[in-house]
Amino acid sequence: MTERIRQLKQRQSSTRPSLSAERARLVTEAYELYAGEPLILLKAHTLAYLLKHMTIFIQEGELIVGNHTDKPRSAPVYPEFNSQWIAEQIDDFPTRGSDPLTVSPEDRETLLSVLGKWKGRSLDEVVAQALPRQIKFAEASGVMTVGNRDCATGHIIPDYHTLLQCGLSDCIARCREYIEHTAIANEETQKQVEFWQAAVIAMESAQAFANRFARLAAEMAETETSPRRREELLNISHICGRVPTKPPETFHEAVQFVWFLHLIVTIESNGHGNSFARFDQYTNEFYVRDMERGMISREEAIELLECFFLKATDIIKVRDSFYSESFAGYPVWQNLIVGGQTKDGKDATNELSYLVLEANADVQTSQPTVSVRYFDGLSPKMMRQGLTMIQQGLSTPAFFNDKLVIPMVMEKFGATLEEARQWGILGCVEPCIPGCTDGRPTVGYVNLLKCLELALNNGVDPLTGEKLGPETGAFESLTSLEELQSALFRQIDFFVDLMLTGFNLVGGMHATRQPMPFASILIQGCMERGTSIQCGGAKYSESGAFICGIGNTADALAAIDTLVYQKKTLTAGQLLDCLRKNFEGEEQLRLTLLNKAPKYGNDDDFVDGIAAAIVGHYRESLAQYHDSRGGGFTAVVESQSLNVSQGKCVGASADGRFAYEPVNDNCSPVMGRDVSGPTAAIRSVSKLNQWNAQDGCLYNIRFDPRSISGEKGLLILDSIVKTYFERMGEHIQINVVDDETLRQAQQKPEQYRDLLVRVAGYLAYFTELDRDVQNNIILRTSHSA
The missing domain is CATH 3.20.70.20 (Anaerobic Ribonucleotide-triphosphate Reductase Large Chain)
Structure with a gap:
């Protein structure tokens, strides 16, 4: 771990999760400002208003930029989806047993003022009135x-492969072409035109948002005393001035491009399960090109990936008392999967696949949830690297089975074999076809x-x-x-x-x-x-x-x-x-x-x-x-x-x-x-x-670390995964931790702040889990091989 990553992670892990009022205030202002517009245009203008007015910042040492709220590791409020239970439970958030959130007096006052305007209008209240x-x-x-x-509905994987090739500028041009060539003849065509207009507004606001970071980085560079950091800030400024409107030209630009799109989807609505899917496939060409031109080293690429993982871990959401226990550990289920097959059925493993696992093992964040697609032709080196991480007690990666999932996806969606071979995971264990599902x-x-x-x-x-x-x-x-x-x-x-x-x-x-x-x-x-x-x-x-x-x-x-x-x-x-x-x-x-x-x-x-x-x-x-x-x-x-x-x-x-x-x-x-x-x-x-x-x-299995140590232990883990997949299991995730370690973490949480465990289809820091959930994990059978 580089010193940069160590400091960024230390800053993040020492930050208590909190609740932020800023988004709720801005959305309320936007809904008042654009009241009366067609719904889809109201939603687009609301997003544009958010991206224009929300607080932005670049933390010391960051290479990938773009924040979710006005402060790190904070949960924004989406009053258009939920409001009254937040007002009712806000004073319990700091002390509740599961996923507590600190609330500043200023944020509390703002939220109670704003949420009152949404009474009877939030989605959850409207649904509650309508449900039998x-x-x-x-x-x-x-x-x-x-x-x-x-x-929100969430659970999407943007068409990163296509978008990285053309940028949002191509999408904007195509939407404008649709608008120009569509005659409004009825309500259906009217709504289509309004959708394309809204999409243009949203995409242009995305670049305006990125431009704000470009200007901020340039301003910070002017007063930066460290020549190295000044150069980094100027590079960040250059990148943010290009993406996501223009297609990226470097690996750094590609990672920032992906992060901006993912982040804005998350700012737009509070859906979860929005995932990265086959990151090693759609960003690899940028990494290879940079390596060939001598523009990046392997170590620099890993550092960028770790910055990216830290940004993903910064995203959390607020849940009510029931669901904070039911989905304990602040999860938002951002899945990133590597390995698997190419469209023609060959091993898709590349150098970036290994770097993703290496970065994952080094930085040890709870997000994104990293997974490996296994099939008979997967590189043994790839399998060994993943299993070694499991043996070390990192609880990551999870493994998925191409042999079952590919034909299953073909049946589920009526997809072609080529399409199905591109499958990724939405959230926990749900296979889909990225970019179109x-x-x-x-x-x-x-x-x-x-x-x-x-x-x-x-x-x-x-x-x-x-x-x-x-x-x-x-x-x-x-x-x-x-x-x-x-x-x-x-x-x-x-x-x-x-x-x-x-x-x-x-x-x-x-x-x-x-x-x-x-x-x-x-x-x-x-x-x-x-x-x-x-x-x-x-x-x-x-x-x-x-x-x-x-x-x-x-x-x-x-x-x-x-x-x-x-x-x-x-x-x-x-x-x-x-x-x-x-x-x-x-x-x-x-x-x-x-x-x-x-x-x-x-x-x-x-x-x-x-x-x-x-x-x-x-x-x-x-x-x-x-x-x-x-x-x-x-x-x-x-x-x-x-x-x-x-x-x-x-x-x-x-x-x-x-x-x-x-x-x-x-x-x-x-x-x-x-x-x-x-x-x-x-x-x-x-x-x-x-x-x-x-x-x-979703299959959890736990091993006592003493029983799977050394080379023999790796062979045992390898046999477990392959035997399960040969018998047509879909997914397996393995915790390697003993009861004593988990009990010590309960008693001395400050000493085990980085202890990660698999709860369900996601990782969580064990010490951040509710005591009932911790005890339930301890009760899982600890197998001896």
Whole structure:
């Protein structure tokens, strides 16, 4: 790590995350100034106003410039999306257990003044008024959520490959050509012209924003006493005067170009999951050209990448009390993937692929989330470098499987093989085609264990006594596992219908209230169709819906079949009574449920088959619907850290779990139950038939560092990943850390500030996580190879 990077990282890690009022104030001013304009033009002018008036700064030593808010590592407020819960919870932000944010008196005063003007107008309030009571009741019970209610759609990967070749100037010229050659004959053509006009305003404001940094850097250079830093500032000024309007000519310009586009998308709206995808592919030509001309060294390129990673880590967002726990660690899911294949199926690894991993290992930031695409032809050197980082306890990179994902993407989007080979990740584990996809893996989360609880109680929530789901028969009347599964599937179908109804209502409101002209123009299809991604402009559209608790649910069904239906050592009535009492006075029975029935994660075909059947049914249930843009719904087996909060909504369960304890994380086995070794665990998870979860299956696995040390340890890790992928697993991420280190970090957080862990499809600093989430990570099985 260079001294520059050390100082930048030290400054960042010592900065307490905060809340910023500036954006909220400026957006409010802009909405008042441009009131009455067509919506898409209002949105474009609001972005231009923001980029013109927001505070900008260049920190000492920075080589990549462009800030998110008026202060480092601060969360802006987007009152057009959410306002009143911020006003209600603002005094709790500094002290809450999960993702706390400091709030200055000035920012508090400004926010409370501004947010009052948005009462009844923010997206989340409008949605809350429109959502049927039944959906809100189901959400309150913890059986499901409806996503995108108080944030933008997000989850895009701009067409960086094309944009880097032509710059925004080409897009501006094409939009003006569309305007010139389109006769306004009806409402449709009127809206198309307004979209192109809005796109031009947004793109021109992007360069005006960059020009502000060009002027600031030049002004700073005038008073800079260090000749080296003065030269750097003048170079920054030159770069910012060119990009993103003009195509970059150097690697430094290319990285700054990418950062400006990504940053402005983030300033425009509060969506997350906006990702970089195949960074090593679309920026490599600039690196190679600079190397050939002697304009850059390998070390200088790594330093630029580390500056870029630090900028990505600076982006955080504010969430309410529920979602700050459910998505703990300030994540915004900016995924960057390397490796994989070229369009003709050859190894795409290049020198920049290695530099990305080297920079990632050196700077150790939580963002972006770096991943490697694996296939049989991947360079062994690339694989070894990634696995070495894992062995060192860095928890990065994650690995994805071309063998499964390429054909899956072809089916999901109807894409060609060439297109599918270019796939990247949106956010956590959701594969898409970069530059042309509006992917929304934000539909909501179905709590499978809560659905089973309802199936066992004929649709009544035993925690409240209220009827929540459909009547699917009293548990005592169900005489086989097949009948119980049928009851469970009917509960799932019922809540899928509610969730998708709610999500499509929300999607319609995004189209009519929150179109994003700048983000849209960066995605193929929107310019040609003259409409935003929110209105279905992208070439490909789809929406991903999550399920949580697959491990506990499969284990519970297996236990019921074993003890109630097969051995008949327990009646349905006895089991229900024990569950309602939370096993009080029935510890022996609880241990029997826990230890005398097969458990997912141990290569047991019976219980693994139950888990696979649930995922398969979930896919079938989703397939009956289309989203608000005409795309399909796809399954995601993923929980983030929602497994902690969803567990708090479920009473004791038939797998031996106490009431309110967390459910399993993502598609991993229940914590501590995969006791037959890592090979058995990966064999179980691979039996889910992950083809049925076409938006991804997130798999966490943890190893004790002592068991995978040295060359033998690398070979073990290599075998684990390749065996899992040969069995058609989609994704695997590996934490290598022992319990003692994690417990020490809880007790002495100041000494473990840089300890990174995989929470879900993202990295987080362990000491910044809520204590419940920390404990849940410690509970994950630590495998010995």
